[in-house]
Amino acid sequence: MKIKSFRSRLLLVFTALASAVLLFALIAIWLATSQQSERTLERELEVSERVFAELVDVRAQQLQQAAEVLTTDFGFREAIASSDEDTIISALVNHGQRIGTDLIVVQSPKGEEIAATHSPQLLPSLSLLTDAPVKAQFVTVNEEIFQIVTVPVRAPNLIAWATLGFAVDDDFAVLMRQLTHADITFLNLTTGVVYATSLATEQRQMMATNSNNLQQALAANNVAAHVSLFNGDSAALNTESNLMIVFSTDKLEATQEFLTLQRQYIGIAVATLIFAGLLATVTARKISQPITTLTDAAKKLGAGDYREAVTIQRADEFGALSDAFEGMRQGIAEREQQIMFQLEHDLLTGLPNRVSIRASLKRAIESSESGYVVLLNVARFGEVNDRFGQQVGDELLRMIAHRLRDAVTANWIVGHLGGDEFVLVGRQQSEPQVNSLITVLKSELSSPWWYEETSYLLDFHAGYLAYPHAADDADSLLRRAQLCARQAKRENVFAVVYSQGMDEQYLRRLQIVQALPSAVREQRLQLHFQPKLSCQNGQVLGVEALLRWRDEQLGVVRPDEFIPLAEQTGEIQRLTRWVCGAALDQLQLWHEQGLQLSLAINLSALDLQWHELVAFVTDAAKQRGLSAASITLEVTESAVMVDPEQAILRLGELRQAGFKIAIDDYGTGYASLAQLKRLPADELKLDRSFIQNIASSTADQTIVRSTILLAHELELTTVAEGIEEDSAWQVLKQLGCDTVQGFYFSRPLAAAQFEQWLHRYQREINHA
Template sequence: MMIKSFRSRLLVSFMTLAGAVLIISLVAVWLATSQQSERTLERELEVSERVFAELMDVRAQQLQQAAEVLTTDFGFREAVASGDENTIISALINHGERIGTDLIVLQSPNGEEIAATHTSQLLPSIENLTAGKSAAQLVLVDDEIFQIVTVPVRAPDLIAWATLGFGVDDDFAVLMRQLTHADITFMNRQQRNVFASSLDEEILAQIEDPAIALNTALDNLNLAANVSGFNDIQYALSNDPNLVILFSTDEFAATSEFVTLQQQYLVIALATLIFAVLLAMITARKINQPVASLTRAAEQLGAGDYNQPITLQRNDEFGALGAAFETMRQGISQREQQIMYQLQHDLLTGLPNRVSLRDYLSRAIQSKQNGYVVLLNVARFGEVNDRFGQQVGDRLLQMISQRLRDSAPEQWWIGRLAGDEFVLIGEGQSEPQTKALLRDVEQTLSQPWWLDETSYLLEFRAGYLTFPNIGDDADSILRRAQICARQAKQRNAFAVAYEHGMDEQHLRRLQIVQALPSAVREQRLQLHYQPKVNCNDGRILGVEALLRWRDEHLGVVRPDEFIPLAEQTGEINRLTRWVCTAAFDQLQLWHEQGLQLALAINLSALDLQWPDLVKFLREAAQKRGLSPQSITLEVTESAVMVEPEQAIKRLTQLREAGFKIAIDDYGTGYASLAQLKRLPVDELKLDRSFIQDIANSHADLTIVRSTLALAHELQLTTVAEGIEEESAWQILQQLGCDTVQGYYFSRPLAATQFEQWLRDYQGVSP
């Protein structure tokens, strides 16, 4: 069940925290004492084993001394030497009773029994007994364990071996327990026979029970034990691995002090927990009271009730929190108003923003009242920001919005759509009134734009349309107004009204953008080649590769349609790679056929910003065995002027790589003579606009003559395109032009068509 009360949750949290701390500490203490008790038991048993070994050594020394007393006795040695059996037996018995031995055996040097209390056949061989492993040895004889010692009897040569032994019985085990503080049991682990032990009979009964595993029996009896194999003892002679000595102690008795410590700590933990619960209840009550008051105040604020003051008479943090609530209550109304204003207005210009614009336009459409929407765009405003900075751009936008307020009548609603776009909406306004507004706005905006004693040149484009006839929703109306503004830019007009069919052009652009990547990827583009002719003798010098695209849905798509879109969408580099690859392949094929033609390829402004352009072109030419000198790269003036420094750097690299550089459409861009002087150019290509009417236009003739003279002074090759009449060719011959191309010679042709045209042309050319 979920606890909803803060007081209850606080109480539970205190109790949980205190309980967790106590449990963790209790577990830690419990584990520590348990581990310590185990280590203590292990150390005690290890000490018991060492004490046992030392005691066995002392006992062995005593037995060794007693045996040496017997074997050095003159009478005993004489009896052994003479073979007096009665004397030998009497001496052995007397000596054994005197020192308390339980086993006496006398053997000849070769191991034959002379006299014995136990048959010598049960003893290990005389070789093992006399191997010198230890002064005293443990052996198993007739299901009894003896600690024995074997010493030689010499007179003076070896005449016998005397073996004396103490019995290892329960009394011995009890004595060892008193000295080692551990119970000692001598047993056969497999047969579970106990030979001697200091344990009680009840305990021995379970240890001897073969139905219970030894470890299980020890666990049931709560005995901590160490088991030493009989063979692990240095003085044991048995090879039976099941003979063991069991050292054990009562686990409860050994760890009683640790258990007492654990119990005491448990009592202390319970007392601490009870105290923590009582303290938590008192603390939770004190904390909950101001929290409850602040909760009620927050509910009032959430409901929109800002009239009830919040008072909390306390001098602690809750009092400060109550004062903060009161400050919040006083300022929340103002902030709501500010938030609503910022939500609906542009912070830079103070005009209604996109949100307000959509709401206002949607309400106007729903009212079924006719009106006009005017969208105003600042042409090339991005260049202003780039050249003069964002701060200058922002101040100019503020000035534009103020002029719109001053020039527009009150009936027109003004808002900022985004960036450099402004929208004026006139409900109930007619077409004449809208055109009058556009005239006033154009006149106002055409005035100089002075800012900090600097005049800025701004151009404006506008699109306008009526609603709700042309559009029944805000998005479609604004989109069509933007299309009109773009048309105004293309037509170099201030304002353009919406006409039916503009949407189709917009949709066609979208379709081209969508289809272009797949057309490049699937190689559905084609290259056509237009011959370049020597102006003096008409020889074919080379070709210009021109891109063509025929789509099954879009039909013929002109380069001036899809090239700008390719630049906008980032497809231009991929398009350039395809064009260069296809053109280089064709040029390689022609060279292999013996047609030593030159090739011209057009590059865009974005191509000049491509870092790998030089590497790509150089490797593509080398791969096909083409000389870069046979390839001319044409760039327009406008492409060079987008990023002049970058363009000059890239063109210089291309020229150093061996390629020829041509300026295309010269005279139509913005390049100055100073820029032309810096460009690494081999060729100037005059735009067709100066050539088509050169026979009839004195101005065109003058421009072409001066351009050709300038190019020759700069040692540049000249190319004139757009030759459509023989008269134009003749004039260019007289003016000294180097190369010409145009429909007079041939339109751009596919590769196979061009080859046929070339054969026909060379067959009739002089």
């Protein structure tokens, strides 16, 4: 598990450090005491062995003194010299009882027995002895151990040897233990015989059983021991060099004080660790408390809460860090306020922007408040920017914002949606109050706008509506207010109030935009064809391909509805590709059937900006084996005027490729005669507005006549569209028009219906 808390990690570090120090100290002390206990135990055994040796020497001296008393006795020497055995025995018994000896042997200088309590053959050989006193030795006699001393008997010459000995038994071993503080065992390593010992029965049995492997047995039973020969160099006096004296002690008992010391130190270490843990806890809390405070402050800053000041009254680094945090909090709070202000306000006018207005409307609607929204539009403000510059436009917007703030009461919020649109939101406002406001606004905004001693005349149009009656969301309120403002502009009035159904056209356009891409991809569009006839003889010369769209939900969608939307959404290029492909496929089929017709296809203004237009149309015609001369590409006069230079360049490229160019709806746009002279055109199509009343309107006849004469002078063919009655056709004949088309001859028809109409029409012409 990963520890994330700084305090916990700090506590863990402190505790681990203290534990490590105590552990190292404990290990060091444990090793030191263990080694010291081993050394102490070893020294104690050595001391016990030396004390034992000294005690044995003292006893040997006592024994020797007793022997010397016996050998210096006149009667005893006289008995030996006279070989009086009874006297010798009596003296030995009396002296032995007096000094407590267990063994007495008198031998001749040659080693022959004179008198003895034990067989002299069991004693060390005396043939090597000199006149000097013999040192006390340990010997075994009949599986018993005796400490013996041998002294000479002189009268005055050496007449005998007297050997006296004390028995070494368990009592002797126990006595030695009391004096040496170590257990003493006399042991035969070969036979396993324990002659004497101070040990208990179980330990005695253990030594006897494991005499061949004594050291391992002692270690296994946790016994420390020193093993030495009986007499240090007994091999010289005794053939059995496997007779040993074992000095032993129980390790646990001997090292009990060290174990107690170790346990005490463990207790001290545990207590120290607990104290260190408590101290570490307090220290970690004291150290981490400022960090915790700063962390909480940082979290609040991250959550956007800048209200609470960060204050840690300390003179150390934490205090400096707290001051830095407080400075950062204040700086962030100020910048946050600036950012929020910029987010919710228009930088130019200082008014609430669209985001702020939408939020205000949303809160008002959610709280079930009622009120009004008034949207103001500055008419032709783009022209002001274009003519007088951005600086003048910005200053006028500031002046408008200032005048609007002065004109409204405190219950109204004035906002700038962007560009030329301002909005006023009145909470808890009634209809009379909003009507009064509209009157005030009309009066205030109609006054001249002075800037740098220049007066600017601005027109305003307003739309207003009530919420939540007119709409229950902010976007719908603003959109419908914009619709009302546009309606006011169309009606040339100052303000229009919203009424139900005004935004149906907008919703229909929205539905068209959503449905158009799938209609193009799924080819749910259709082409209809309207015939173009010779004005003079009525012969069918060709057709104009017209796009039609019938949607299951939208019904019939007119081209003037979806073509502008296709241009706005970027679908126009895909639409043009489909129209050209489908129209040229149909023209190819008709040519294969023997119908030598020409084809007119309409292009939009954006098509003229398409760099691949010429290559696309040329390749499409070649793939179908069609002559470019049989194809006319029509563009409206207004489409040309969007970008005259680019339009003239693109139309010139198309005409150079062999296609015919027609200028549609001529007379309704802004093309001048100078532009007309530059246009690479083959046809002029007169707009239907000049044709519908031409039979009864002298003015229309004059306009059409002059246009036809102008076109012919420029070597252009004229086409009149919108022929709905025979009288109009006859007038156009008299005026010299070249080509006509209209409902009088035929409506736009699907390909199969057009073929039927064409066959029927040609039969009628031939019969006439």
